[in-house]
Amino acid sequence: MAALAPTKPAISGHSQLLPLRTPSISLVFSPVRSRLRSITVSARLAEISPVEKRSGLPDLEITSKKAKPTVLVSEKLGEGGLELLRQFSNVDCAYNLSPEELCAKISLCDALIVRSGTKVTREVFEAAKGRLKVVGRAGVGIDNVDLQAATEHGCLVVNAPTANTIAAAEHGIALLTAMARNVAQADASMKSGKWQRNKYVGVSLVGKTLAVMGFGKVGSEVARRAKGLGMHVIAHDPYAPADRARAIGVELVSFEEAISTSDFISLHMPLTPTTSKIFDDETFGKMKKGVRIVNVARGGVIDEDALVRALDVGAVAQAALDVFTVEPPPSDSRLVQHENVIVTPHLGASTIEAQEGVAIEIAEAVVGALKGELAATAVNAPMVPAEVLFELSPYVVLAEKLGRLAVQLVAGVSGIKGIKIVYASARDPDDLDTRILRAMIVKGIVQPISSLFVNIVNADYTAKQRGLRISEERVFHDGSPEVPIDSIQVHLTNVESKFASAISDSGDIRVEGKVKDGVPHLTLVGGFSVNVSLEGNLILCRQVDQPGMIGRVGNILAEQNVNINFMSVCRTVVRQQAIMAIGVDEEPEKETLKKIGEVPAIDEFVFLTL
Structure with missing residues (x-):
């Protein structure tokens, strides 16, 4: 099984630009407990809006034709950004809110934009009462946003990681x-009337080793500039690709080597539980004596008391700090007041x-998210690169509909224990990024049976809370590598269902779908081939294969003036079991569905509004 690749942005796709070959998606359910003889399920699939059809990302759109969404901006934002927001939404600029004031306002807001000063805590998400759909962080770091709480509440979090890269x-x-x-000390000395040339002799940068700790956007730009100053640059980042570092002329090394061999250290790592106070007494003790440290990342990565101690004994010669554990730091802070x-x-x-x-x-990013599009900078949603989503976008709606369809075929998921998704493709597994499809499949399975708001942000979390184990596997399919995915199978371990056990020797339900001319189709139910458009209303019947069944069911529907737009029947063995799929223009009344279920040769049926 290949590791999933990092994901990025989502863009719109159009059906007329589909690959020549059509990938398929299939879901396999494994049942165990028997249910009633006749199952009638009328769980509606949400109608996909025009925006969702363009983006292929349902359930992130919260806009209404009658009212604009409300965006709360809690810290100062440039006028260009505010103007963009005003074109689409009602903008409420309310600065310097206390935590209590923020919680009081947030239930009236669809989006919140913050900088680094506002703490978006679990209490904020709870106070939002499900209305808050997007939190935008105007900057890179998102340590002031409770990502776990955001995910649990289905709230997308986006940031702005590129615009300030060069500035930082x-x-x-x-x-x-x-x-x-x-420079700073000499300036202060002169302004106090002194002339201390000998006191402020500096050190040269040429030929010195700079360790860049965190080789992301900012770290790599610092490395480029340091190389231009004649410095030897090394870097530590467990997630940075070696080829990108080599392209700049930077060597990736271990944490231990970086801190022990460098003359200067520049910090560019995020603040996480792993990096919090990672530069402590022990770390400073391993550094080259007289090292100089720069921090323009996050103050919390340094144990400030430990840094003061290292400065006092000369283990660290100097430090240059733009960020602090508490901002602003106390005016009497020993670190701030330290002469070095x-x-x-x-x-x-x-x-x-x-x-x-x-x-x-x-x-x-915020406006895009409110429109139902996933921003390229989402930090808690399954993002895929733009070029990949261009290929996958036609199958996003299909994936969700198949998930919902399959869950309703087993008429309840109270006993489901796991979901296994198998991707078949001719491509190298490392080139196959399908997390958006996985999210939509899980969303389709979980949403109909959850009382919570479920979208692709919290689908995995909600599934996990219900005790569902999700696994993924990639298998090679001998086809064209031009087609991103040939098929997807999803296996659900479920309680018993006659519908499942009767159409599969193994007790599995396998539902397969394809996109044809831009429209999602159901092509397989168990071992039965069908050709059903996953739009409108659908009746699926499991029945005895015998003459007259089409006419019998057709007459029942005709008596109630229900128009049939297609009918497909398939079987594996003559005069045994068959599956009949019927597309209808109108939703039949309960009495009509009851009559269908009373036909002796029909063992089970499911009504679906797609």
Whole structure:
């Protein structure tokens, strides 16, 4: 089984641009407990809006034709971003809200935009009472947003990681050079009337080793600029691709090697439980004596008391800090007041150009999410690269509909224990990114039987809470690599269902679908081939294969003026079992469905509104 590849943005796709060959999706359910002889399920699939058809991402759209969504902006945002928001939504700019005030307002808002000062806690999501659908972080770090709580509540979290990249990198280099040449201390000395040339002799950067800790967007830009200053640059990042580092001329090394061999260390890692206070007494003790440290990432990655101790004994010669554990730090902070430390008040992204760019980037992400599109910068949703989603978007709606269809075929999922998804493709497994399909399948399975709001953000979490185990496997299919996916099978371990056991020796239900001319189709139920458009109303009957069945059911529907738009019957063995699929224009009344169920040769049937 191949590891899933990182995911990124989602874009719109159009059916006329489908590959020549049509991938298929199939779901296999494994049942165990018997149910009533006749099953009538009328669980509706949500109608897909025009926006959802374009994006292929249902259930993220929260806009209404009657009212604009409301976006709460809790910290200052550039005018360009605000203007974009106002074109689409009602914008409420309310700055410096207390936690209590934020919780009081949030239930009236569909989206929230914050910078680093607002804490979006679990209490905020609970106070939103399900209305809050998007949180936008105008910047990179999202440590001030409770991602777990956001996911549990089905709230998408997006950030703006690119607009301030250059600004942050430039500030990191500015601090690096200012620290090496004692610029801040010399400036303060002169302004106090002194002339201390000998006291502020600096160190050269040329030929020195800089360790970049965190080789993401900002870290790699700092590395580029440091190389231009003549420095030898190494980097540590367990997730960074080696080829990208080599392209810049940077060597990726272990954490231990990075901290023990470098003359300068520049921090660019996110604040997570793993990185919190990772630079502590023990870490400082392993560094080269007299090392100099720059931090324009997150203050919490440094144990500030430990840094003061390292500065006092000379283990660390100097530090240049733009971020702090508590912002603003106390005015009497020993770290801030230390003579070998230069500090700035979190100015990494504070350029005119970056502020405007961040505002526009986050506004576009939030508006896109409110329209039902997944932003390229979503941090808690299954994202796929744009070019991949271009291929997969026609199958996103199919995946959800097959999930919902299969769950209703077994008429209840109280005993489902697991979901196994098997992808068949001619492509290299490492090139196959199907997380958006997995999310839609799980959403389709879980949403009809959950009292909670379920979307692709929290589908996996909700499934896990119900005790469902989800696994994935990739198998090679000898077909064209031009087709991203040839088939998908989903196995559900379920309680007994006669519908399942009667059409499969193994007790499995296998439901297969394809996209034909841009329309999702059901092509297989167990071992029975069908050709059913997954639109409108559908009746699936499991029956004895005998003459007159089509006419019998057709007459029942005709008596109630229910028009049949297609009928498909398939069998595996003559005069044994068969599956009849009937598409109808109108929804039959309960009495009509009851009459169908009373036909002696019909063992079981399911009515679905697709």
